[in-house]
Amino acid sequence: MSDRLTxxxxxxxxxxxxxxxxxxxxxxxxxxxxxxAKVRVFGDRELLPIVNDYWERGEFPHEILPKLAALNIxxxxxxxxxxxxxxxxxxxxxxxxxxxxxxxxxxFMGVHVGLAMQSIYQLGSEEQRQRWLPPMAALxxxxxxxxxxxxHGSDSVALESTATRDxxxxxxxxxxxxxxxxxxxxxxxxxxxDTADGTVKGFVVEKDDPGYSATKIxxxxxxxxxxxxxxxxxEVRVPDDRRLVHCNGFPDVAKVLMGTRNMVAWSSAGHAxxxxxxxxxxxxxxxxxxxxIAQRQLIQSQLVQMLADxxxxxxxxxxxxxxxxxxxxxxxxxxxxxxxCSVKARDVCRQARDILGGNGITLEFHVMRHLCxxxxxVTYEGTAEIQSLIVGREVTGSGAFV
Ligand SMILES: Cc1cc2nc3c(=O)[nH]c(=O)nc-3n(C[C@H](O)[C@H](O)[C@H](O)COP(=O)(O)OP(=O)(O)OC[C@H]3O[C@@H](n4cnc5c(N)ncnc54)[C@H](O)[C@@H]3O)c2cc1C
Numbered sequence: 287m288s289d290r291l292t293x294x295x296x297x298x299x300x301x302x303x304x305x306x307x308x309x310x311x312x313x314x315x316x317x318x319x320x321x322x323a324k325v326r327v328f329g330d331r332e333l334l335p336i337v338n339d340y341w342e343r344g345e346f347p348h349e350i351l352p353k354l355a356a357l358n359i360x361x362x363x364x365x366x367x368x369x370x371x372x373x374x375x376x377x378x379x380x381x382x383x384x385x386x387x388x389x390x391x392x393x394f395m396g397v398h399v400g401l402a403m404q405s406i407y408q409l410g411s412e413e414q415r416q417r418w419l420p421p422m423a424a425l426x427x428x429x430x431x432x433x434x435x436x437x438h439g440s441d442s443v444a445l446e447s448t449a450t451r452d453x454x455x456x457x458x459x460x461x462x463x464x465x466x467x468x469x470x471x472x473x474x475x476x477x478x479x480d481t482a483d484g485t486v487k488g489f490v491v492e493k494d495d496p497g498y499s500a501t502k503i504x505x506x507x508x509x510x511x512x513x514x515x516x517x518x519x520x521e522v523r524v525p526d527d528r529r530l531v532h533c534n535g536f537p538d539v540a541k542v543l544m545g546t547r548n549m550v551a552w553s554s555a556g557h558a559x560x561x562x563x564x565x566x567x568x569x570x571x572x573x574x575x576x577x578x579i580a581q582r583q584l585i586q587s588q589l590v591q592m593l594a595d596x597x598x599x600x601x602x603x604x605x606x607x608x609x610x611x612x613x614x615x616x617x618x619x620x621x622x623x624x625x626x627c628s629v630k631a632r633d634v635c636r637q638a639r640d641i642l643g644g645n646g647i648t649l650e651f652h653v654m655r656h657l658c659x660x661x662x663x664v665t666y667e668g669t670a671e672i673q674s675l676i677v678g679r680e681v682t683g684s685g686a687f688v
């Protein structure tokens with residue numbers, strides 16, 4: 287490929303192309319459109335130029351934190367406490383646009399906002415919200431969410447980390463695996479089982495608490511900028527005012543996860559639309575056998591399949607977001623959307639990678655990064671199989687987990 291074509295392609299990829307075949311845009315409010323446009327401009331200017339380098343080095347780009355803070359996109363469905371109010375669709379659009387640019391940044395926000403802040407917002411007292419949410423909304427403090435354990439992933443309901451009350455404090459013991467941001471964040475929401483009554487409770491651990499340690503999981507080939515960690519809790523003492531007072535069992539944790547499954551569906555759609563747009567741009571410019579490969583029937587068939595999948599994902603997401611805004615989403619609806627969008631998005635990224643031939647496996651053309659990152663999205667917040675089991679139980683009336 288000539289240098290001119292490479293530059294032309296890079297420009298085509300960088301330009302937001304707005305794949306929106308069934309006019310999803312018409313279903314958005316003015317505010318939501320403005321939010322989408324704001325994040326898109328930010329992504330193109332600030333993220334796209336740096337993501338491949340950080341991804342390759344496996345480091346988090348701390349330089350973007352002040353810029354992300356200035357963008358005022360920490361809101362989700364929370365209100366007050368310095369957050370930016372937005373609809374569930376609005377928050378979804380933020381995830382969509384970040385997914386379109388880079389999965390690691392999208393995941394960083396998903397963990398910080400959707401998991402850590404939402405745990406405190408949904409399960410904390412008013413005093414606890416006032417204490418942690420404003421600095422987190424300003425990205426002055428960053429959060430992590432520690433649920434998964436080395437021996438309990440899909441069955442995190444059976445988690446074994448313990449919390450033992452000792453006067454006005456709790457003593458936490460156990461191990462956690464995978465929490466994103468955990469090597470460098472300020473606060474970690476830890477879920478542990480009360481040794482007195484066996485219920486799952488939530489606690490806010492701070493990074494310097496004696497007995498807390500987090501070791502980066504090296505060697506990841508997905509979401510390489512996200513600093514996932516193995517955590518050890520060795521007699522970590524936290525005062526009772528750091529126990530999330532409205533967390534009275536695992537079903538409360540599950541409520542937090544329902545919102546983030548919505549966000550994973552949107553992020554997946556973002557990855558897919560990026561991969562589709564890159565593949566289309568590439569196919570129109572790549573000449574083989576004397577013609578652009580976009581003129582070949584086999585390539586067009588693949589592009590149309592990808593477009594059909596992307597369009598279905600967009601519609602899934604906007605409907606799910608509206609239902610969430612109306613308070614009508616069930617956990618099985620969120621599970622179905624997460625299942626469909628993550629699995630389909632991985633397929634779309636894989637097809638895009640094929641259309642790019644050898645260039646498809648380079649970071650320069652982005653689709654391999656999207657494909658690698660989608661592998662994590664299919665897994666986290668509950669694997670595709672677990673989402674199937676959740677929906678399957680409802681539609682058949684028979685649980686098939688065990
Ligand atoms: C990049 C990344 C980031 C993450 N971030 C966080 C985080 O911030 N905080 C956090 O707490 N956790 C986090 N996780 C953990 C994530 O939620 C778990 O990896 C996920 O729930 C799956 O658990 P597991 O990896 O232990 O797989 P397992 O549960 O061991 O599953 C292995 C395989 O068995 C299948 N399986 C399991 N049970 C059944 C069954 N009953 N029937 C059929 N198939 C079954 C699964 O679908 C999967 O294919 C993250 C994970 C990754 C990869």
